[in-house]
Amino acid sequence: MPxxxxxxxxxxxxxxxxxxxxxxxxxxxxxxxxxxxxxxKRIEVTSFVNPRWIxxxxxxxxxxxxxxxxxxxxxxxxxxLVPNMRGLDSATRAGMKEVAIFMAASQTHNLxxxxxxxxxxxxTYTEVVREALDRGMRVRGYISCVYGCPYEGNIPVEQVxxxxxxxxxxxxxxxxxxxxxxxxxxxxxxxxxxxxxxAGLTRDKMAVHFHDTRGTALANITVALQMGIxxxxxxxxxxxxxxxAPGASGNVASEDVVYMLQGxxxxxxxxxxxxxxxxxxxxGHLGHELPSKYLKAHIGHCTRSMRSV
Amino acid sequence: MPxxxxxxxxxxxxxxxxxxxxxxxxxxxxxxxxxxxxxxKRIEVTSFVNPRWIxxxxxxxxxxxxxxxxxxxxxxxxxxLVPNMRGLDSATRAGMKEVAIFMAASQTHNLxxxxxxxxxxxxTYTEVVREALDRGMRVRGYISCVYGCPYEGNIPVEQVxxxxxxxxxxxxxxxxxxxxxxxxxxxxxxxxxxxxxxAGLTRDKMAVHFHDTRGTALANITVALQMGIxxxxxxxxxxxxxxxAPGASGNVASEDVVYMLQGxxxxxxxxxxxxxxxxxxxxGHLGHELPSKYLKAHIGHCTRSMRSV
Numbered sequence: 001m002p003x004x005x006x007x008x009x010x011x012x013x014x015x016x017x018x019x020x021x022x023x024x025x026x027x028x029x030x031x032x033x034x035x036x037x038x039x040x041k042r043i044e045v046t047s048f049v050n051p052r053w054i055x056x057x058x059x060x061x062x063x064x065x066x067x068x069x070x071x072x073x074x075x076x077x078x079x080x081l082v083p084n085m086r087g088l089d090s091a092t093r094a095g096m097k098e099v100a101i102f103m104a105a106s107q108t109h110n111l112x113x114x115x116x117x118x119x120x121x122x123x124t125y126t127e128v129v130r131e132a133l134d135r136g137m138r139v140r141g142y143i144s145c146v147y148g149c150p151y152e153g154n155i156p157v158e159q160v161x162x163x164x165x166x167x168x169x170x171x172x173x174x175x176x177x178x179x180x181x182x183x184x185x186x187x188x189x190x191x192x193x194x195x196x197x198x199a200g201l202t203r204d205k206m207a208v209h210f211h212d213t214r215g216t217a218l219a220n221i222t223v224a225l226q227m228g229i230x231x232x233x234x235x236x237x238x239x240x241x242x243x244x245a246p247g248a249s250g251n252v253a254s255e256d257v258v259y260m261l262q263g264x265x266x267x268x269x270x271x272x273x274x275x276x277x278x279x280x281x282x283x284g285h286l287g288h289e290l291p292s293k294y295l296k297a298h299i300g301h302c303t304r305s306m307r308s309v
Numbered sequence: 310m311p312x313x314x315x316x317x318x319x320x321x322x323x324x325x326x327x328x329x330x331x332x333x334x335x336x337x338x339x340x341x342x343x344x345x346x347x348x349x350k351r352i353e354v355t356s357f358v359n360p361r362w363i364x365x366x367x368x369x370x371x372x373x374x375x376x377x378x379x380x381x382x383x384x385x386x387x388x389x390l391v392p393n394m395r396g397l398d399s400a401t402r403a404g405m406k407e408v409a410i411f412m413a414a415s416q417t418h419n420l421x422x423x424x425x426x427x428x429x430x431x432x433t434y435t436e437v438v439r440e441a442l443d444r445g446m447r448v449r450g451y452i453s454c455v456y457g458c459p460y461e462g463n464i465p466v467e468q469v470x471x472x473x474x475x476x477x478x479x480x481x482x483x484x485x486x487x488x489x490x491x492x493x494x495x496x497x498x499x500x501x502x503x504x505x506x507x508a509g510l511t512r513d514k515m516a517v518h519f520h521d522t523r524g525t526a527l528a529n530i531t532v533a534l535q536m537g538i539x540x541x542x543x544x545x546x547x548x549x550x551x552x553x554a555p556g557a558s559g560n561v562a563s564e565d566v567v568y569m570l571q572g573x574x575x576x577x578x579x580x581x582x583x584x585x586x587x588x589x590x591x592x593g594h595l596g597h598e599l600p601s602k603y604l605k606a607h608i609g610h611c612t613r614s615m616r617s618v
Contacts, residue, residue, distance in 0.1 A: 001496065182606070185572025186531045187310065212524075213611050215565035215602035216572070219527040222495045242611035247556065249602050256524035263494025263525070293524035293558050293600075297491070302522050302551035 002230045005266045006042065007254060008176070008207060009035055012063075013044040013081055014251055015239025017054050019286060025059045027285045029066040034278030035236060036072050039270045040254070043067075044100065047081035048090040064094035079140060083114065088128050092135055099132055101125050101167075102142035104180070105160040106149035113144075118159075122166050129170040141167040142209065146177045146192060147184030157192055161199045174207050176233055179220070182213025182249070186223040193227045207231035210252045212238060212291070217252035218260055225266070232257055237279035237290030253292030255279060311539045314575045315351065316563060317485070317516060318344055321372075322353040322390060323560055324548025326363050328595060334368045336594045338375040343587030344545060345381050348579045349563070352376075353409065356390035357399040373403035388449060392423060397437050401444055408441055410434050410476075411451035413489070414469040415458035422453075431475050438479040450476040451518065455486045455501060456493030466501055470508045483516055485542055488529070491522025491558070495532040502536045516540035519561045521547060521600070526561035527569055534575070541566055546588035546599030562601030564588060 012032055016023055023031075028046075035043055045067050051058030060080065067078055079098040082088045091099050103121040104110050110118050125141075132139050145152075146160050164175055177192070189208075196206065208224045208231070210217035221232055234257045240250025258270045276298050283290045296302075321341055325332055332340075337355075344352055354376050360367030369389065376387055388407040391397045400408050412430040413419050419427050434450075441448050454461075455469050473484055486501070498517075505515065517533045517540070519526035530541055543566045549559025567579045585607050592599045605611075 181611070183572075185569050187573040212602060213606045214568050215521075215562070216527055216569050218525055219531040219569060222528040222531055242606065242609050247598060248605040248609045248611055253524070259523050260494050260525050260528060263492075264496040289556060291602075293521060296557040297522045297551065300551050300557050302490070302557055 001225055001264060002228065002266060004230065005225070005261055005268050006231045007040055007257065007268050007270055008231055008233045009040045009043045009236065009254060010209070010233050010251055011035070011235035011237070011239045011254070013047050013057065015235040015237075017047065017056050018240045018242075018250060019056055021286060022056050023285060025062045025066065028059070028063050029070070031236070031278060031282050032067050033070055034274070034281065036070060036076060038274035038278055039268075040275075041073070041075055041269065042077045042079070044079045044081065048087035048094070049081065049083050061090065061094055064091075064096060068095050082128065082132075084124060085128055085131065088132055096137065098138040098140065100140040100142060101128060102144065103163065104145040104149065105143050105155050105163050106145040106152050108151035109145045109149050109180075112151065118163065122163070125167070126170055129172065133171050139170075139172050140174045140176060141172040142176045142178055143167065144178040144180040147179040147188055148181060150181050157195045160192060161196060164196060164201055165199065168201060168205060174205055174231065175201070176207040176209045178209040179211055182211035182217070184210065184220050185216050186219045189220045189223045190227065193224060193229065197227075203228045203230070207233055209233035211240070212249040212252045212256075213242065215249070218256060221252065221257065221260070225264075236275065237282060237295055238292040239290060241291055247289065247291060249291040253290070253294065255292045255294040259294045310534055310573060311537065311575060313539065314534070314570055314577050315540045316349055316566065316577050316579055317540055317542045318349045318352045318545065318563060319518070319542050319560055320344070320544035320546070320548045320563070322356050322366065324544040324546075326356065326365050327549045327551075327559060328365055330595060331365050332594060334371045334375065337368070337372050338379070340545070340587060340591050341376050342379055343583070343590065345379060345385060347583035347587055348577075349584075350382070350384055350578065351386045351388070353388045353390065357396035357403070358390065358392050370399065370403055373400075373405060377404050391437065391441075393433060394437055394440065397441055405446065407447040407449065409449040409451060410437060410481075411453065412472065413454040413458065414452050414464050414472050415454040415461050417460040418454045418458050418489075421460065427472065431472070434476070435479055438481065442480050448479075448481050449483045449485065450481040451485045451487055452476065453487040453489040456488045456497055457490060459490050466504045469501060470505060473505060473510055474508065477510060477514060483514055483540065484510070485516040485518045487518040488520055488526075491520035491526070493519065493529050494525050495528045498529045498532045499536065502533060502538065506536075512537045512539070516542055518542035520549070521558040521561045521565075522551065524558070527565060530561065530566065530569070534573075545584065546591060546604055547601040548599060550600055556598065556600060558600040562599070562603065564601045564603040568603045
């Protein structure tokens with residue numbers, strides 16, 4: 001088990017993009033300030049995609065400008081998603097020092113989600129990443145549908161390896177392996193990570209990104225930790241649920257991850273009480289409960305004795 | 310990892326006892342019929358405790374009588390909680406072939422929850438168990454607060470070992486190790502189970518009983534499986550939440566456990582769709598959502614592609 005784990009907070013981007021209500025820019029900045037104050041060092045603050053596709057993040061320029069004015073430690077890193085050269089240019093103008101690109105291990109998901117084949121996506125990103133590196137940025141990569149695709153079902157691990165290697169070869173500093181629809185289970189996680197390691201990817205370049213849709217995220221993270229992975233993506237409160245199922249879980253909740261890691265003696269640098277305070281305020285602004293179990297237990301003071309066992 | 314896992318369903322007892330609304334007897338029997346039809350073989354159907362303490366289960370005689378009339382496979386086992394000789398007598402009259410006793414690894418929890426010191430509880434149960442075995446019953450034991458106590462906080466593993474050995478020596482066929490307030494984390498689970506094994510308890514006599522209050526139950530179960538444990542307590546829909554936190558989780562949800570086990574290639578004999586149908590009907594009867602994540606995802610058809618990662 002690693003002694004130290006890095007939390008990569010995706011709530012302001014992967015979480016908020018799935019909210020039906022659009023949070024005002026000031027509330028987003030308040031959320032990000034709260035995350036910083038809780039001790040989180042790596043935050044994906046927005047996405048430089050066409051507002052037509054993700055209206056909830058249409059204020060990316062304003063968010064980026066505001067967060068760069070926030071008081072923060074020297075080692076804090078803000079990142080933002082960029083889908084193409086145009087997005088990269090916007091991110092550059094917004095002063096981003098780190099960007100993230102995204103594609104799936106599934107051909108169909110790429111065609112439906114980013115309107116490109118896997119091959120075309122890789123070709124596009126080769127240019128985007130080269131340009132970003134030339135501009136002195138760090139680049140992160142998301143690979144979605146690693147444990148299954150909503151269109152294709154099972155995804156052969158060979159496809160995950162192929163996309164991972166191609167992205168890694170472009171010079172990305174980290175690959176975030178995403179369970180986009182939250183279908184993965186621990187043995188599968190072990191298998192996929194093992195295969196990636198055997199294919200030559202190194203632990204320090206891998207992050208895990210689980211959605212807790214079916215409740216398996218912390219179990220999957222436990223196995224990833226056992227395999228030496230030290231970067232975990234999560235979202236405050238478990239933001240990012242399915243818009244068709246009220247209360248359904250989205251990204252694994254940062255609170256749940258930090259609680260489990262604390263109990264396991266892994267340092268994260270995150271103050272759980274402050275994080276809970278940030279998520280609670282956010283839930284109020286969004287006008288609905290957030291799915292994090294730790295958060296609900298905390299709000300309900302679930303520490304008294306339940307009857308018998 | 311074990312190839313086969315036995316699900317011990319505690320919903321009708323550990324789940325319903327914490328509901329504020331009392332479910333009519335006929336609804337309880339309908340729930341138990343649904344659980345049987347989903348393939349669950351071991352069900353704790355009620356508790357023979359004084360109705361003054363647990364009014365929700367005051368109809369224990371009626372429930373027991375009704376479930377014994379249900380059509381079922383030969384290897385189905387119904388069990389019920391008994392706190393003392395009087396409860397055992399009721400269970401005997403009700404035709405129970407298996408009963409369960411319960412106490413905590415925590416002195417304070419025993420004093421507050423069953424009004425007896427640990428020593429007095431062990432003395433009482435020695436007689437109850439002897440009598441139950443004489444009557445040809447199988448006896449199961451619950452040990453609560455294994456991973457922490459709401460009054461005492463941390464519980465030394467030595468206390469867990471002491472109570473476990475004392476109960477095991479009485480002739481119990483299985484000990485269910487309970488995380489009553491849902492505070493346990495994977496490394497702690499590994500440590501406690503390891504210590505119990507080293508103290509001479511055998512895997513086949515141990516079951517794990519997690520509450521998912523802080524979201525760690527499936528992670529804890531994963532570690533227990535890695536250590537060779539093959540019996541898992543769970544409740545349909547994740548019943549048994551904290552009455553002070555709407556939507557907070559209770560017992561780990563049978564659906565979530567079965568989904569994860571299926572993904573890991575462990576056989577449970579449980580049909581997930583039928584189980585979901587039973588929990589969905591139950592949620593309707595109780596008048597509120599149940600916390601199971603798998604259930605929520607299923608109801609919301611959360612299989613479509615979410616935007617990007």
